Amino acid sequence: NAGVMQNPRHLVRRRGQEARLRCSPMKGHSHVYWYRQLPEEGLKFMVYLQKENIIDESGMPKERFSAEFPKEGPSILRIQQVVRGDSAAYFCASSNMENTIYFGEGSWLTVV
Amino acid sequence: GENVEQHPSTLSVQEGDSAVIKCTYSDSASNYFPWYKQELGKGPQLIIDIRSNVGEKKDQRIAVTLNKTAKHFSLHITETQPEDSAVYFCAFQAGTALIFGKGTTLSVSS
Numbered sequence: 001n002a003g004v005m006q007n008p009r010h011l012v013r014r015r016g017q018e019a020r021l022r023c024s025p026m027k028g029h030s031h032v033y034w035y036r037q038l039p040e041e042g043l044k045f046m047v048y049l050q051k052e053n054i055i056d057e058s059g060m061p062k063e064r065f066s067a068e069f070p071k072e073g074p075s076i077l078r079i080q081q082v083v084r085g086d087s088a089a090y091f092c093a094s095s096n097m098e099n100t101i102y103f104g105e106g107s108w109l110t111v112v
Numbered sequence: 113g114e115n116v117e118q119h120p121s122t123l124s125v126q127e128g129d130s131a132v133i134k135c136t137y138s139d140s141a142s143n144y145f146p147w148y149k150q151e152l153g154k155g156p157q158l159i160i161d162i163r164s165n166v167g168e169k170k171d172q173r174i175a176v177t178l179n180k181t182a183k184h185f186s187l188h189i190t191e192t193q194p195e196d197s198a199v200y201f202c203a204f205q206a207g208t209a210l211i212f213g214k215g216t217t218l219s220v221s222s
Contacts, residue, residue, distance in 0.1 A: 043201070102158060103158075
């Protein structure tokens, strides 16, 4: 999974604050995915983006969560007004057209 | 919705033994089945994948088998080593998303 860069690796936010997680895909990849992993559980799909387009956001909570992948710069997962239940590991992944998906090292969000 | 059952949830083996993890998936249209290894505090690492046009794929000590009729696929690790200890996830592609199993914690004791 070397190549998919996520930051920050660890983030602590108080309830009600905003969290912004960033992801730079592997070189040559134009497809970005965000997944969430709760403690001792598998990964849950959140959103799939290509440059400037949200392709599938069927796994995103309806409120407070948004994602973007601008023409320039990293993909951003934004969580507004965080609550304790948002505490989780958030993983970004990327792929090219051949759908082999590689993950980053994750961003661990803790809401206090 | 689509889901995948993964068994066992924990597996303990002696170094040198083989380990087998099995998954059963729901989406018969899926054509892509990857396996990931996740170590504590790290991201999932792709270790092997198989597409539906083949029934088996091998890479050194790791092999994956696929039975599309039965909707089963399995991971086989031979000659296990302590560094194989990790959580292993199966997954299948459903539309644009990967659907993951709940994971198998493999412990290899020396």
